Each structure stands twice: as C-alpha cells, then as structure tokens.
Amino acid sequence: MEAVISIAIGVLFGSGIWLILRPRSFQVLTGLMLMSYAVNLFIFIMGRLWVNRPPLILGEGSPDPSLISDPLPQALVLTAIVIGFATTALYLVIMIGTRGLTGTDHVDGEEPDL
Numbered sequence: 001m002e003a004v005i006s007i008a009i010g011v012l013f014g015s016g017i018w019l020i021l022r023p024r025s026f027q028v029l030t031g032l033m034l035m036s037y038a039v040n041l042f043i044f045i046m047g048r049l050w051v052n053r054p055p056l057i058l059g060e061g062s063p064d065p066s067l068i069s070d071p072l073p074q075a076l077v078l079t080a081i082v083i084g085f086a087t088t089a090l091y092l093v094i095m096i097g098t099r100g101l102t103g104t105d106h107v108d109g110e111e112p113d114l
Contacts, residue, residue: 012038047073
C-alpha cells in the first residue's frame with residue numbers, strides 16, 4: 001500500500017512541476033494546485049493512518065500512543081486546504097486582471113512568434 005501512495009504522490013507532484021513549466025498562467029495555477037495536493041497527501045500519510053481508532057482518548061492517565069492516531073497532521077492538512085483555496089482564489093483574480101490589462105494569458109506577457 002505504501003508503494004501505491006508513494007507513486008500517487010510522485011505522479012501528482014511531477015504533473016504539477018510539468019504544468020508549472022508551461023507558458024500559460026492557468027496551467028501554472030493548476031500545477032501549483034497539484035503540487036499542494038501532493039504535499040497535503042504526503043503530510044496526511046506521515047501521520048500514521050489508522051482505521052477505527054480515535055484521534056484522542058479522554059480519560060485519566062496517559063494513553064498508549066500506539067492506540068491512537070496523531071491528530072496534528074490532520075489539522076495541518078485541513079488548515080493547508082483552507083489556505084490553498086484562498087490562495088487559489090487570489091491567483092485567479094490576479095490572473096483575470098492581468099489578462100484584462102495585457103490581453104494575453106501568457107506567463108511572460110508575450111505570445112510566441114511562429
């Protein structure tokens with residue numbers, strides 16, 4: 001299972017890098033989103049996923065760490081998703097404004113001469 005998740009993270013991140021190197025701003029934005037998804041998935045997987053185990057155990061005494069899942073990666077990924085959504089919305093507004101001012105969505109502002 002670890003190999004499948006590792007390959008999925010690698011494909012997501014590699015696709016994001018490939019899209020960042022493209023000449024259009026929407027492709028760059030999509031590449032940034034794919035890379036953030038790959039990093040979120042990596043952080044989430046590093047938190048030891050458990051099935052049917054609570055993230056916290058309330059009660060007296062200290063709980064056995066092997067019986068609970070780590071809630072910190074889950075909280076970090078949730079926060080990263082919210083921040084990524086806001087950043088994507090900001091990038092879209094900037095991209096639409098730049099398209100209106102320059103008349104092109106090419107990253108360097110000029111269409112290539114063919």
